[in-house]
Amino acid sequence: MDTEEFQLPRSRMANERLHAMIPGGAHTYAKGDDQWPENLAPVISHGSGAHVWDIDGNRYIEYGSGLRSVSLGHAHPRVLEAVRRELDRGSNFVRPSIVEGEAAERFLATVPTAEMVKFAKNGSDVTTAAVRLARAVTGRPRVAICGDHPFFSVDDWFIGTTPMSAGIPAATTELTVAFPYGDLAATEELLTRYQDEIACLILEPAGHTEPPPGYLAGLRELADRHGCVLIFDEMITGLRWSEAGAQGLYGVVPDLSTFGKALGNGFAVSALAGRRQLMEWGGLRHSGDRVFLLSTTHGAETHSLAAAMAVQTTYAEEGITAQLHALGERLAAGVRAAAAGMGVGDHVVVRGRASNLVFATLDENRQPSQQYRTLFLRQLLAGGVLAPSFVVSSALGDADIDRTVDVVAQACAVYRKALDAADPTPWLAGRPVKPVFRRLA
Incomplete structure (x- = not known):
């Protein structure tokens, strides 16, 4: 995994176009490119299940989909079927x-x-x-x-x-x-x-x-x-x-x-x-x-109400909440083991209920760090993992979890190097990510 070779030229140009027309370049502040490493903010082409593709052609395993809204995975067939039934009936x-x-x-x-x-x-x-x-x-x-x-x-x-x-x-x-x-x-x-x-x-x-x-x-x-x-x-x-x-x-x-x-x-x-x-x-x-x-x-609007009914039915009939917990527990255990194995178990920390996992990136003094978050996100992106959090969807498979843990382990190896140097700057390649709520742009 070489983050120096990982580039997103089409996404970079698209982000410039977005900023020219849309204040902030996105319709949700939490989706802004300031939340991602500089010049590494993917612009999405499409998604299917637990995967999304950016306009540069890269495929990612995606977490936190749609600000936690897409819990069944993208283009879920039962939801789409319910919506299609209403499309010809008016909205x-x-x-x-x-x-x-x-x-x-x-x-x-x-x-x-x-x-x-x-x-x-x-x-x-x-x-x-x-x-x-x-x-x-x-x-x-x-x-x-x-x-x-x-x-x-x-x-x-x-x-x-x-x-x-x-x-x-x-x-x-x-x-x-x-x-x-x-x-x-x-x-x-x-x-x-x-x-x-x-x-x-x-x-x-x-x-x-x-x-x-x-x-x-x-x-x-x-x-x-x-x-x-x-x-x-x-x-x-x-x-x-x-x-x-x-x-x-x-x-x-x-x-x-x-x-x-x-x-x-x-x-x-x-x-x-x-x-x-x-x-x-x-x-x-x-x-x-x-x-x-x-x-x-x-x-x-009838299409969204049809989608909501289908979501609730799917949860009830397929035991989705239990699936989310099981997937989250598998992911959390893998990430914690990978971080501990690379000597950063006290610095890359998984928190939250298994169905709603987030991660903290802590510095040498075990304080929250936007710089170390930037380093971590860069490594994940280069490994094909799009993860502002580790919030799972039920579309994830065991292979997706295993791949994610492998990428996390590689990211943690770089994290260890930065901790040893007491300076993550050489691994950032630009400004650090920023919190959404701040006074100045």
């Missing part, structure tokens, strides 16, 4: 289609802790709708977010709390406060400090670590005692933790929850679900003030 009408009812029934059967559901296109649509509903129901202005979780919405109530807060009034940001994950005492102190002001607690129910024993149940009790709404952001945990998400796995029922990503296997669909008593505030069958919950032109 959007002046009244609800029967597909909307069928999709709602399927979702509520998959997530039985929810009593009603409303579909949209993006995760931000539904998390913001959940926050708005919580404010309407409680009459309170403040939102409490889990400060340990990286992303909730593109909307002002969240983005104002990040380093990319330009354009967002301080008055908006001041209404969002943060609590630490796993610390019930600190959360209760926050609720007491802002007594009767906090409309909701919103968090990912699980992340790179399992929730401490009793934590989610404790949050449920705190929310009830302080009269606020408990919202689970299940964008990542939905389907990957269990078919019914983290709430189905851990047995704690939130008032509202939001789903997306794996729900559509790459098709644009998200869901706001929750207790009927709250969700009906956004409907017509109550006597109170109307709440603008969700109203989107394309929220009920």
Whole structure:
């Protein structure tokens, strides 16, 4: 594996064209070429299963597909068959289609802790709708977010709390406060400090670590005692933790929850679900003030709803969640063994639930390092592995995992050389990758 010979000339030119027409060169910041080694940001031609091809003709084993959304693999036949059945029947009408009812029934059967559901296109649509509903129901202005979780919405109530807060009034940001994950005492102190002001607690129910024993149940009790709404952001945990998400796995029922990503296997669909008593505030069958919950032109587009139904059926009938866990466990064990074998087991670190693995790249002092991440990504790319994370899809085979571990071992050999030199710079061939959330471009 020679990273000096690995070049992507067509992708490099295409990235220049993309930047000329699209701010940032991509429609998602996490897909930006600043997230990849300089001049080694592949532009994708197509994908099939667990593999993608760039426009330079290189094939990669792909992880983290579509920002974790493609959990069944690209162009999954059951999903495509369901979508094709709807293609000739129209996509959007002046009244609800029967597909909307069928999709709602399927979702509520998959997530039985929810009593009603409303579909949209993006995760931000539904998390913001959940926050708005919580404010309407409680009459309170403040939102409490889990400060340990990286992303909730593109909307002002969240983005104002990040380093990319330009354009967002301080008055908006001041209404969002943060609590630490796993610390019930600190959360209760926050609720007491802002007594009767906090409309909701919103968090990912699980992340790179399992929730401490009793934590989610404790949050449920705190929310009830302080009269606020408990919202689970299940964008990542939905389907990957269990078919019914983290709430189905851990047995704690939130008032509202939001789903997306794996729900559509790459098709644009998200869901706001929750207790009927709250969700009906956004409907017509109550006597109170109307709440603008969700109203989107394309929220009920039939092709994506058909895809979502097919995804849920596939998960249930083929045991996809268990497959993801088994694949992730095999990959994690292989990567850890490869890193340890090359003497970098304390520096290339795999974390997270088996179905949602990420990796950390640590420097000589075992601190997170963008430089060492750049070195690692360069080596993986040259070996045919496209891996901003190690989040698996069920399309991966044993041969893909074995090949990935081989490439990781070769990358770790170079990593060891850089650690011994106490300087990864000679192996970067350009600027290091950058975090998404930063103040300056």
